[in-house]
Amino acid sequence: MSAPTTALGLRMPDRAAWRIVVRVLLYALVLFVFFMPLWTMAATVFSGGQPKSGQMSLLPRHFTLSNLTTAFRFGVGRGLLNSVVVTGVGLFLQVTVSAFAAYALARKKFRGQALVLLAILSTMMMPEEVIAIPLYLVLGKVPDPLGGSSLLDSYSGLILPVVGWALPIYVLTGFMKTIPVELEEAARMDGAGDLRIFFQIILPLCRAALGTCAVFGFLMIWDQYLLPLLVAQSPHMYTMTLVVTSLSSSQEQTEGVRLAASLMLMVPSVLVYLGLQRLFERGMLNGSLKG
Structure with a gap:
């Protein structure tokens, strides 16, 4: 059976495809809400330089382990x-x-x-x-x-x-x-x-x-x-x-x-x-x- 079409003859998307899209969007939202704070914290830790108080990084800049080694030393x-x-x-x-x-x-x-x-x-x-x-x-x-x-x-x-x-x-x-x-x-x-x-x-x-x-x-x-x-x-x-x-x-x-x-x-x-x-x-x- 062919997929249903609109009045203009355009093919309507399948319901299964819509469910997959909605599921992917929900997973992405949950991942963003719960994983993003941990990711920004890790990116700031492994970034070089001295960030200001409250400043976070989305991606590590000048990857370094100096912050970790300093924390272990203290x-x-x-x-x-x-x-x-x-x-x-x-x-x-x-x-x-x-x-x-x-x-x-x-x-x-x-x-x-x-x-x-x-x-x-x-x-x-x-x-x-x-x-x-x-x-x-x-x-x-x-x-x-x-x-x-x-x-x-x-x-x-x-x-x-x-x-x-x-x-x-x-x-x-x-x-x-x-x-x-x-x-x-x-x-x-x-x-x-x-x-x-x-x-x-x-x-x-x-x-x-x-x-x-x-x-x-x-x-x-x-x-x-x-x-x-x-x-x-x-x-x-x-x-x-x-x-x-x-x-x-x-x-x-x-x-x-x-x-x-x-x-x-x-x-x-x-x-x-x-x-x-x-x-x-x-x-x-x-x-x-x-x-």
């Missing part, structure tokens, strides 16, 4: 190392503790269970600024398990306060309640204990929820500012957020150096989010097929 390397250590260990402990707590709240029946869950959720309603001073006093009196006199100015002080977070406990508890109890009963009939059921049945089915908790947990720990500000007493314990703040407030550094530090703070979040997003999608697919 603490970005140490801050990046501290952030990676704190985020890696803290995220692992946070997801582990949250999974065990959620399993107990979702599968075990005990007196006061609802009150325990309510107490955990109530911590999400309390701003960090409210507990800043009590947290500082507690960290100053608790000895460091790694050998220090207190948790201040130590990795333990940066990691332990972020281990307990109500959001992953709430998400995992709700997800585990949707898992059929018959699977657990069948495993118990085969002689499986709680730990075997937890690691071989519950956790594989919770892969989607674990991916979601890992994304939010990473972003929460990586972007922490108030906690490192309270704990870090010396520059060698600064995380990336403190390093970027110190460089931004410095009048001696150029705009390119400040943007280089900001770029190093932003890129890991983008990469980890994209990587864990794929894990989240695979977990959703596996959960739907098994359910």
